[in-house]
Amino acid sequence: MRKVLLVCFLFSASVMNAQMNLVPNGDFEDSVICTMSSGVMPANWYPPSFGSPDYYGIYTTIAGCTLANTFWGGGGIPFGYGYQWPHSGTHYAGFNSGMNGREYMAVKLADSLMPGKKYCLEFYVSLTENSQMSSDGLGISLSNDSIHYYQYGASPVPGLVFTAGNPTGNQLADTTNWMMVRDSFIAVGGEKYLMFGNIRSDAQTTFAPTGVTSGNPCYYYVDDISLFFCDSIDSVVEPVYSSFTLFPNPSSGNFQLTGNFPADAVFHVYDLLGQEVSEPVEMPEGNKSVSVSLNLADGIYFYRIISGKEILHEEKIVIVK
Secondary structure: OHHHHHHHHHHHHHHHHHHOOOOOOOOOOOEEEOOOOOOEEEOOEEOOEOOOOEEEEEOEOOOOEEEOOEEEEEEEEOEOOOEOOOOOOOEEEEEEOOOOOOOOEEEEOOOOOOOOOEEEEEEEEEEOOOEOEEEOOEEEEEEOOOOOEOOOOOOOOOOOOOOEEOOOOOOEOOOOOOEEEEEEEEOOOOOOEEEEEEOOOHHHOOEEEOOOOOOEOOEEEEEEEEEEEOOOHHHOOOOOOOOOEEEOOOEOOEEEEEEEEOOOEEEEEEOOOOOEOOOOEEOOOEEEEEEEEOOOOOEEEEEEEEEOOEEEEEEEEEEOO
16 A cells, blocks of 8 residues: 555656746746835846836836846836736736847746756736737747846847747737747756747847837736646646637627636626626536626726636626617
C-alpha cells in the first residue's frame, strides 16, 4: 500500500512541477511600496528600458514610482487609457507597443530553463480603445542575463531575439475582450530573464489602423503571463472550456450565449461599480447555446462566467432599448 501511495505522490509532484508558473507574479497581484515615493509597483517586475510601463489596481489610484532606473506609471481601473476589468484578480499592467516609443517589462524567472526541453507560454492582452494602431508583435525575449537599456524610443531594444509569442499576421485588435496568446519553444538552456512587450522590429511587425485619430499610438493591457515546462504531453492540462460568445451585443436585453460550459459554470451580470444587478444563472454543461434575457436599463454592464473561484470569461454588455 505504501508503494502505491509513493508512486501516486511522485506522479502528482511531477505534474505539479511541470505546471508551475516560472514567471513570478505573472498575474501582477503582488505589489511593493516604493521607498522613495508614495506609489506602488508590481513585485518582481522591472522596466528594462527607459520607457515607463503602467500598473493598475481595481478601484484604486496607484501613484507612479520613480526610483533609480525604475519607472512605473499607474492608475485605477476599470477606467485608464480605455475600459477594462482584470482578466483575473484585481491588478494588471499596461505598456506602449508602437513605433519609436516602446515600453517593456522584465522579470527574473523562478528557475533557469533546461536545455532541449519544451516550454509553453501563455498571456492575455487587450488593446485600449484610444489606440490608433494594433500590433501583431507581442511576445517574450529570454536571456541568461538581465537587460538594461535606458534609451527611450528604441524600436525595439537592440539585440532582442523573439523567443515566443503572438504569431505574425495575427492582429491583436480586440478592445472589448481579453485575447489569449499561446506559444511553445525549445529552450537553449540557462535562460533565466524574461522581457515582455513588442519584441519584433518595426519591419517585422504589422501595425494596423484602428480608426482612432488621436490618443496612444498602440497601447495594451496585459495580465496572467505564464511560462511552464510542457515537454511531456501528459503534463499539459488543457482547459475544459472554449471561448464564449454573447450576441447580439449591443441588444435590448435579449442575448444568445454560446460556449463549452463546465459543470459548475454560473453567469453573473454587474454594473460599472461592480454591483451584481441580475440573479446568477447556472449554465448547462457542455457545448451549448443559451438564451439570456436581462431586464436592465440602458447602459454598459459586464458579465462574468465563473466556475468555482475561477473567472472563465468576462465581457462588456451594452443595453440599448
